[in-house]
Every structure is written in C-alpha cells, then in structure tokens.
Amino acid sequence: xxxxxxxxxxxxxxxxxxxxxxxxIREVIHSRSPGTPxxxxxxxSMRPTLDEAIDELVKHGxxxxxxxxxxxxxxGHIAKDLPQLVVSAMERxxxxxxxxxxxxxxxxxxxxxxAAYALKPQFDxx
Amino acid sequence: xxxxxxxxxxxxxxxxxxxxxxxxIREVIHSRSPGTPxxxxxxxSMRPTLDEAIDELVKHGxxxxxxxxxxxxxxGHIAKDLPQLVVSAMERxxxxxxxxxxxxxxxxxxxxxxAAYALKPQFDxx
Numbered sequence: 001x002x003x004x005x006x007x008x009x010x011x012x013x014x015x016x017x018x019x020x021x022x023x024x025i026r027e028v029i030h031s032r033s034p035g036t037p038x039x040x041x042x043x044x045s046m047r048p049t050l051d052e053a054i055d056e057l058v059k060h061g062x063x064x065x066x067x068x069x070x071x072x073x074x075x076g077h078i079a080k081d082l083p084q085l086v087v088s089a090m091e092r093x094x095x096x097x098x099x100x101x102x103x104x105x106x107x108x109x110x111x112x113x114x115a116a117y118a119l120k121p122q123f124d125x126x
Numbered sequence: 127x128x129x130x131x132x133x134x135x136x137x138x139x140x141x142x143x144x145x146x147x148x149x150x151i152r153e154v155i156h157s158r159s160p161g162t163p164x165x166x167x168x169x170x171s172m173r174p175t176l177d178e179a180i181d182e183l184v185k186h187g188x189x190x191x192x193x194x195x196x197x198x199x200x201x202g203h204i205a206k207d208l209p210q211l212v213v214s215a216m217e218r219x220x221x222x223x224x225x226x227x228x229x230x231x232x233x234x235x236x237x238x239x240x241a242a243y244a245l246k247p248q249f250d251x252x
Binding site: 006008010011013014015017018019020021022024025026028029032033036038066068070071072073074075076079099100101102104105106107108109110111112113114115116117118119121122123124 | 132134136137139140141143144145146147148150151152154155158159162164192194196197198199200201202205225226227228230231232233234235236237238239240241242243244245247248249250
C-alpha cells in the first residue's frame with residue numbers, strides 16, 4: 001500500500017525561534033490530514049537535514065515523499081542546492097518516489113494569503 | 127487627510143525571477159484595495175531599497191506607511207537589519223508614521239495557506 005509523506009523544507013536560521021512557523025504549518029497539516037506523516041528539514045543552521053527527514057518518513061512507512069519548499073520563491077537554494085540534496089536522497093532510497101514541489105511562496109493560495117495579511121497586518125508578536 | 131501606503135519588504139536575490147511572487151502579492155492588493163499605494167523594497171541584490179520605496183509612497187501622498195516583511199519568520203534580517211533601516215527612514219521622513227509589521231510567514235493566514243498548499247502542491251512551474 002502506498003503511503004505519502006511530506007517534507008517541509010526550509011532555509012534554517014541561527015535564531016531558534018525562526019522554525020516556529022514551520023512547526024505551526026506541520027500542526028495544521030496534522031489536523032487536516034492526521035494520517036499523513038510530516039517532517040521538517042532545513043538546508044542550514046538547523047536540524048534535521050533533508051536526509052534525516054526522509055529517513056524518518058521512510059521509517060514511518062512512507063513510500064512516496066513530496067518535498068515542499070517553504071521558500072518565498074526560487075533562488076539559488078532551490079535552483080542549485082536542493083536538487084543536489086534530492087539526487088543524493090534518491091540514491092539512498094531507490095524504492096521511494098521522491099518529488100519536489102514548486103516553492104510555497106509561488107502558489108496563488110499563499111500569494112493571496114500574503115496580500116490579505118499585508119492589508120491587515122499584525123504589529124505585535126505577543 | 128491620512129493616506130496609508132504599504133511596503134512589501136523582501137530579502138532579494140540575484141535571481142531576477144525571485145521577485146515575481148512579490149509583484150503578484152502587489153497585484154492582489156491592488157485588486158482588493160485599489161486606492162492603497164504599494165511599493166516593493168528589498169534588503170539586498172534587488173531594487174528599490176527601503177528608502178527608495180518609502181520616498182515613492184510619500185511622493186504619492188502617503189502619510190502612514192506599514193512595512194510588511196514578506197519573510198517566513200524572524201531571523202537576523204528582521205531582528206537586526208530592518209530596524210536599522212527603519213530608524214534611518216524615520217529620520218528622513220519625520221512627518222510620516224512608519225510601522226513595522228510581524229513577518230507575513232508568522233501570521234495564521236499564511237501558515238494555513240502554506241499547510242493547504244503542502245497537502246496539494248504544484249509540481250511544475252509552467
């Protein structure tokens with residue numbers, strides 16, 4: 001039986017709070033689709049790495065993995081760094097169908113939400 | 127009379143296509159709120175700068191300016207670089223009320239949209 005897992009792939013930051021929205025996205029996915037395993041992964045400064053995230057999903061029984069870049073747009077990290085990581089992950093897991101999605105920031109869903117937010121933004125983080 | 131303008135403040139990239147979602151966000155804002163002037167601004171690698179964007183909005187009659195960081199979360203750029211730019215902008219435009227919003231990626235609107243996208247992502251940019 002096929003089971004799809006999702007990797008939310010982000011840039012990472014030395015500021016540990018930076019990952020909070022990524023955890024929040026994972027929570028929303030869990031509430032909407034409780035059976036879908038979701039792992040975070042980061043390019044730099046944070047763990048897990050993409051390899052670690054994929055290993056974890058495979059351990060949980062995933063046979064297909066969607067890597068969803070939580071990036072605002074396609075820059076060098078998505079155009080150059082991520083494809084190299086994905087090739088290496090495919091070689092380590094030849095039986096798993098790994099696909100890389102368009103960055104979230106390029107989707108109309110997210111663009112519309114950004115626009116709605118910009119018209120009525122929050123000014124305090126507490 | 128007060129007129130509010132919006133700056134969509136992004137990181138910038140050497141990849142010129144990177145700014146496309148920012149233009150798309152501006153278009154959506156224009157369609158929802160045609161009277162609100164919106165300018166893009168970038169921290170690095172792209173123009174206009176924050177100063178240039180604010181000058182443009184002031185020229186168009188803005189008396190209040192919301193700077194909305196189109197960032198996924200608060201890292202060093204938002205915690206350190208942006209406040210310095212804002213202090214300098216406030217000094218150049220003492221009559222203008224300038225406020226800095228929480229980064230778009232930390233809003234529940236955007237987090238929900240990211241989660242919805244991750245459950246049904248696009249795999250081709252064309």
